[in-house]
Amino acid sequence: MRANRSPVSSTTPHICQPGWIRFAGGDDGNYLAVDMDPARNGLPGQVIASGRDYDEGPVYVADSLTSLLQEHLELLEKGSYEGYADYISLRRPGCDSGTQQIIGVIPEEVPTTLQAIHVNDATGIVDLSPLTAAPGLRRVHLNRSTTADLTPPRGLPVESLRVALTGGDLSPLAGHPHLASLDLKTTAPVDLTPLRSVPHLHGLDLTGAGTTDLTVLADLADLRYLSLGRQQWAALLDHGKVPPALAAVGLVGDDVTFDDAIALASRVGLDTGDVLRVAGSL
Incomplete structure (x- = not known):
């Protein structure tokens, strides 16, 4: 669930503050916290979301933990949620849930508004082809998941790519005009030559990659x-x-x-x- 962005508490958004009491989190590096030390525009006890995917700072979620739980119960009673294999995703009014997804499998129908996707612990080889339906996609992270073909991201404005590659190569990334960060793992040695022509590649992690x-x-x-x-x-x-x-x-x-x-x-x-x-x- 992604909260609406609004002015929140911290003047140092990327660091967990002593007044932030964490009470929920996941494997994606994001968490919910009760904010007991808000800045000028915040309220003591408000709930905020922060973590790895909140580059612009924490996001306001609710005015209190009680309000948040009450809202969740109401959404469940209304059936305003989507069920997956091992979790549910609540649909909050006014929340654009189509900009980011944290899931275990890429759906056949991808929202055209999707900008970031995190695929966690997928079973089998992940097919990235459905992502071509999202023309504004900028972040693709496969966490503990593998793919065999990097062709789909070639025509997308993907800036951050994290993949475990099995049986494929890097040739689809040659000349990619937007790619700035690549975290690559492989099951067999790959040729890094295509990266020479990626003009804006600034970050590279090859710790899990075999290379020629x-x-x-x-x-x-x-x-x-x-x-x-x-x-x-x-x-x-x-x-x-x-x-x-x-x-x-x-x-x-x-x-x-x-x-x-x-x-x-x-x-x-x-x-x-x-x-x-x-x-x-x-």
């Missing part, structure tokens, strides 16, 4: 963020083929230490003089 030649990455002149595993970084550094414009790097692995990360940042030319160590959970 990482030196191709040196040709990504505008790449700002790159995340790789330990062996992948070693291969890239040994060939001296680090992308020239990196501003941040990621090092992924169960045995990776903080010192390993600092050493890597230094090797790729990043400034490590004022490193800040932060511990916590997300």
Whole structure:
């Protein structure tokens, strides 16, 4: 369920505030919270939605938890909901539920207003073809789900793509004019050459991908963020083929230490003089 956007509480929208009391969340990284420290336009005790998919800040949901529960009960009694295999989605009046979907399978009929879709824990290979019905689609994230064909996103303004690819290749992404972020996992090695012609690719995560030649990455002149595993970084550094414009790097692995990360940042030319160590959970 997606809440309507309206002025809410926080002056730092991307950080969980001490006055936000979380009471509901999901595997998608989003949550509901009771806001006990509202800003000028907020009310103490209001319910807000925030998290990974709320890039513009928290969203007002209800004036209180009691009001929210009452509204949900009324919607259930009216039958204003859609049922899926293991969950239901409430249809709230005035809420444009067609702009974002968090689901377990892509429906045959996709809303033309869809702008973001998260497919979680899908069984079998996900067919992305129905997404071509959404001409404004900008985010496609397959979480713990796989697809075999990246052709459907080729003609869409997708800016953020997260996929696990099995049996396919990256050729449909060649020259994609909008793609800015790619998180790729594969079940077999893939050729990264098509990424050379993606003009606005700024973020790339290949920690779960098998690749044939990482030196191709040196040709990504505008790449700002790159995340790789330990062996992948070693291969890239040994060939001296680090992308020239990196501003941040990621090092992924169960045995990776903080010192390993600092050493890597230094090797790729990043400034490590004022490193800040932060511990916590997300």
